[in-house]
Amino acid sequence: MLLERQTQLAQLDELLAEAANGRGRVVALSGEAGAGKSALVEAFVGGVADGTRIFRSACEDLSIPDPLGPLYDLAREAQWAMPQAIDARQGQRLPLFSDALGVFEARTQPTLLVIEDLHWADDATLDFVRFLGRRIANTHILLALTARTDRSEGQMRVRRALGEIPAGNVVRINVPLLSEAAVLLLANAAGRDGDAIYRATAGNAFFVTELLCADNEMTPPASVRDAVVARAERLSAGARSMLDAVSVFPRRADAWALQGLCGVAAAGQLAECVSNGLLDDLGDGYAFRHEIARRAIEMMLTTSSRRLFNQRALSALLENGGVATARLVHHAVEAHNLQAVREFAPIAAREASRVGAHRDAAGYYEVALRQADTLPQDERAGLYEHYAFECHLIARIDEAIKAQERARELQQALGNRLKEGDSLRWLSRFAYLLGDRRAADMFGAQAVALLETVPASAELAMAYSNLSQLAMLAERLDETLSLGARAIELAERLNRPEVVCHALNNVGAAEQWLDLGSSRLHLARSLEIALEQNFQEHAARAFTNCACGEMNQLGYSQAQSFLDRGIDYCVENDLATWRDYMRGVRAQLLVRNGRWDDAAAEALDVIANDRATALVRYPALVALSRLRVRRGDPSAEPLLAEMKRFLEKGAELQRLLPYAAVMAELAWLGEADKDEALRLIDLAEGMSPTRAVFAELASWRQMLAPDANPGDTSAMAAPYRMLLAGDWRGAAAAWAELDAPYERALALAQGDEAAQRAALEILEQLGARPVASHVRDIMRRNGVIRIARGPRRTTRANSAGLTQRQMEVLQLIERGLSNKRIAEHLAISPKTVDHHVSAVLGKLDAVSRGEASAAARASGLI
Numbered sequence: 001m002l003l004e005r006q007t008q009l010a011q012l013d014e015l016l017a018e019a020a021n022g023r024g025r026v027v028a029l030s031g032e033a034g035a036g037k038s039a040l041v042e043a044f045v046g047g048v049a050d051g052t053r054i055f056r057s058a059c060e061d062l063s064i065p066d067p068l069g070p071l072y073d074l075a076r077e078a079q080w081a082m083p084q085a086i087d088a089r090q091g092q093r094l095p096l097f098s099d100a101l102g103v104f105e106a107r108t109q110p111t112l113l114v115i116e117d118l119h120w121a122d123d124a125t126l127d128f129v130r131f132l133g134r135r136i137a138n139t140h141i142l143l144a145l146t147a148r149t150d151r152s153e154g155q156m157r158v159r160r161a162l163g164e165i166p167a168g169n170v171v172r173i174n175v176p177l178l179s180e181a182a183v184l185l186l187a188n189a190a191g192r193d194g195d196a197i198y199r200a201t202a203g204n205a206f207f208v209t210e211l212l213c214a215d216n217e218m219t220p221p222a223s224v225r226d227a228v229v230a231r232a233e234r235l236s237a238g239a240r241s242m243l244d245a246v247s248v249f250p251r252r253a254d255a256w257a258l259q260g261l262c263g264v265a266a267a268g269q270l271a272e273c274v275s276n277g278l279l280d281d282l283g284d285g286y287a288f289r290h291e292i293a294r295r296a297i298e299m300m301l302t303t304s305s306r307r308l309f310n311q312r313a314l315s316a317l318l319e320n321g322g323v324a325t326a327r328l329v330h331h332a333v334e335a336h337n338l339q340a341v342r343e344f345a346p347i348a349a350r351e352a353s354r355v356g357a358h359r360d361a362a363g364y365y366e367v368a369l370r371q372a373d374t375l376p377q378d379e380r381a382g383l384y385e386h387y388a389f390e391c392h393l394i395a396r397i398d399e400a401i402k403a404q405e406r407a408r409e410l411q412q413a414l415g416n417r418l419k420e421g422d423s424l425r426w427l428s429r430f431a432y433l434l435g436d437r438r439a440a441d442m443f444g445a446q447a448v449a450l451l452e453t454v455p456a457s458a459e460l461a462m463a464y465s466n467l468s469q470l471a472m473l474a475e476r477l478d479e480t481l482s483l484g485a486r487a488i489e490l491a492e493r494l495n496r497p498e499v500v501c502h503a504l505n506n507v508g509a510a511e512q513w514l515d516l517g518s519s520r521l522h523l524a525r526s527l528e529i530a531l532e533q534n535f536q537e538h539a540a541r542a543f544t545n546c547a548c549g550e551m552n553q554l555g556y557s558q559a560q561s562f563l564d565r566g567i568d569y570c571v572e573n574d575l576a577t578w579r580d581y582m583r584g585v586r587a588q589l590l591v592r593n594g595r596w597d598d599a600a601a602e603a604l605d606v607i608a609n610d611r612a613t614a615l616v617r618y619p620a621l622v623a624l625s626r627l628r629v630r631r632g633d634p635s636a637e638p639l640l641a642e643m644k645r646f647l648e649k650g651a652e653l654q655r656l657l658p659y660a661a662v663m664a665e666l667a668w669l670g671e672a673d674k675d676e677a678l679r680l681i682d683l684a685e686g687m688s689p690t691r692a693v694f695a696e697l698a699s700w701r702q703m704l705a706p707d708a709n710p711g712d713t714s715a716m717a718a719p720y721r722m723l724l725a726g727d728w729r730g731a732a733a734a735w736a737e738l739d740a741p742y743e744r745a746l747a748l749a750q751g752d753e754a755a756q757r758a759a760l761e762i763l764e765q766l767g768a769r770p771v772a773s774h775v776r777d778i779m780r781r782n783g784v785i786r787i788a789r790g791p792r793r794t795t796r797a798n799s800a801g802l803t804q805r806q807m808e809v810l811q812l813i814e815r816g817l818s819n820k821r822i823a824e825h826l827a828i829s830p831k832t833v834d835h836h837v838s839a840v841l842g843k844l845d846a847v848s849r850g851e852a853s854a855a856a857r858a859s860g861l862i
Helices: 006-020 037-046 069-077 082-088 093-104 123-138 153-163 180-189 194-201 205-212 224-233 237-247 255-262 266-275 291-298 303-320 325-334 338-354 358-370 377-393 397-414 417-433 437-451 458-473 477-493 497-511 516-533 536-552 556-572 576-592 596-607 614-631 636-648 653-668 674-687 691-704 718-724 728-737 741-748 753-766 769-781 793-800 804-814 819-826 830-843 849-858
Strands: 025-031 053-058 111-116 141-148 170-174 279-281 285-288
Touching: 006 025, 006 037, 006 111, 006 141, 006 170, 025 037, 025 123, 025 153, 037 111, 037 141, 053 069, 069 082, 069 093, 069 111, 069 123, 082 093, 093 123, 093 556, 123 141, 123 153, 123 358, 123 556, 141 153, 180 194, 180 205, 194 205, 205 224, 224 237, 224 291, 237 255, 237 266, 237 285, 237 291, 237 303, 255 266, 255 285, 255 303, 266 279, 266 285, 285 291, 303 325, 325 338, 325 358, 338 358, 338 377, 358 377, 377 397, 377 417, 377 576, 397 417, 417 437, 417 458, 417 614, 437 458, 458 477, 458 497, 477 497, 497 516, 497 536, 516 536, 536 556, 536 576, 556 576, 576 596, 576 614, 576 741, 596 614, 614 636, 614 653, 614 769, 636 653, 653 674, 653 691, 674 691, 691 718, 718 728, 718 741, 728 741, 728 753, 741 753, 753 769, 804 819, 804 830, 804 849, 819 830, 830 849
Parallel strands: 025 141, 025 170, 053 111, 111 141
Antiparallel strands: 279 285
């Protein structure tokens, strides 16, 4: 009997009806392990009307997930030859996912796709969910997902994946625990002690069921594990051994595998397990009724028994053939079969990488390397190189450097200068991504020096392009063009389009300050090659440089287009490093557009990712530090300190410019040392290859030192040029045309009384209270009277984005009230209070109630 699930079933029925009418959706069923998510899915599927196509799959609790395992399951049910499709698409995921969408979409009838246990999904499967979720609205598909609500890494990845689907395309349904009344009803029907069962289970549906199925005693077992094991002990010796064998198969054990594992007596033993309610007969296989029960039995196995059963499982799977390599690796690892691990883990890694499951590929290479000591040196070096590459794609740069260093040592010992030189080039790239500019330059120069001692190669062409990139990032324009041309010439001669693509990107990025038309042409060509040839990282870099180039030229709408396309591309291709970097740049653009709350949310999401490297965090730090300075938030200080530490490893101009600008703004507001700010501006001016690069800092220097000579302004963007020439009206109009309200307000603040009053209004609307206060001081010194006061305390909540109710909750948090007491005080439910407290912490960028109170006091909210 399915109790207390009618509301959820009605929601699911409604969503399927909408899908039948061409309004597809993703529905995520979430709840703790054992809450009854699978039972709810079973009841829903069982009640679906005829005419609906139903395809079901699930993720497995393998040591490393099977890349696209659920999609393979769905494909088999749809009779779609997915392996051939992967070969035809050469492993490219977007065309493959488009093929899948075509298979599952049927205009004449609705399709229900089910993927259970998404918290165990591989990255490629999560990318498929993202892909389908972004395109599902105009289909006849309902994609039903189940996932746990724990705080595991898998659940967090599921949450991020769903968060990257348009909100209107996702419906979240919570599967709650059973109420005490429901448990008592079930217990009374079974003649059991309902109060004791509720105390032991807290309403967990699976736990309740297991305890009710225990021996007919009034007192239930102490735990669900005890209940499961007690039932298992009632089996015959052969059936118990069979149950142990099934327990080593995550999710399900195929009947043919069990036949090979346990012999001809398997059928009777399995039937006994089924009749005792421990296994479900799936027709072509067997599975425990819940993962919790499987784990309870598996954990009872001795180490030797677990190894033995996994070895038998591995042998059975190998004998049958056609089994996913991921499953072979899982059983080989559990069986401690080192030879099998060495054989299959690298294959699984290559398969995972081919479909873009880079996190899983790295995991398989880790497994392979743990057993690689007996391999020949060249094979070990290759494993380390592949592992380093996969790690850098998922932002694990420290591990990438360690692995690449080991590969270099092995290649050096082998006397392979070509491979050693290429390792040095990769170390240069990884060091740069980690924020170590000095090491990047050193390794890059060593790579070219070594590779020039062997015959001309693609590795040398790429080493030239790497130096070209480093020169471009340091604004050494002539060096960028010279090295880039050398790389392109050699790469074209060797027919290596990936190197041509990389070098064109460097050249185009440098040319933005010399020849804008040529810059855009070369960047567009680099992006075109990358997309045509599926050079994913090159494509991401091209999107980034196209966007940054347009922002430097104040082409904000074009920059927005490149960023949106680039971020979508990175999301769908599991390129976390480039995705987060571009999101930081997009946060800066949102700051310029006056969308400060959106900018803060975007930047915070990047900074909260503890896997992001210093380089990847930097654009987000720039955006958030500017916002906090302008809003008077003292938590700007740790952000500025992190930016300063990054610059100490190598002060590239593109990183120094925004840091100097923020420090200049602080000095203008009287919150930082003016001489230090001017020193940073002078340092940046000395590094600038053209005056155009220096435009923003030139305007800040004029605000700090009005008598300073602005120098040649002819190459600077129009609003900066006009402001430096004293044309505040023209500059304000130009910024208004560009939809940059804060910059417009700064220009107006340099004008007459009417302009300054207009500046105040803009600054108050933005929530830039310290800046507005500073402008009032300027106006008073100039003799202006009757200046409007700032907002009352009740309206200051707008600067943090707090609603009136959230302000009430914040004040009660400050008084030390618990959520329960707050609920009583405000006459609302504790669950509603939970939501309000979470919102308050998020908007104040606090991780605790105490930190929220401190931030509120510091900013004057309370």
